[in-house]
Amino acid sequence: MRYIVLTLPVIAHIMITQTGNNNAAIHTKLSNIFLNQTINLVSDYLTLQHVYDS
Known part of the structure; x- marks a missing residue:
């Protein structure tokens, strides 16, 4: 579970970076x-x- 939580935003970030959006500001x-x-x-x-570990 912990790896899913940590990798989802990274995957989303990569997907956005790969779209090749011409608008640099967006x-x-x-x-x-x-x-x-x-x-x-x-x-x-x-x-x-x-918190859980303590």
């Missing part, structure tokens, strides 16, 4: 959103793991 914005979401997901996940 492309960058989407990339940043997914990057931020990934970071949030990972930190939330690590926090939860820490």
Whole structure:
């Protein structure tokens, strides 16, 4: 389960990067959103793991 949670945003990010969108502004914005979401997901996940482990 943990690997699915961590890899989904990465896959989505790769898919967006591969679409070859000509509009660089939209492309960058989407990339940043997914990057931020990934970071949030990972930190939330690590926090939860820490809570469950203790």
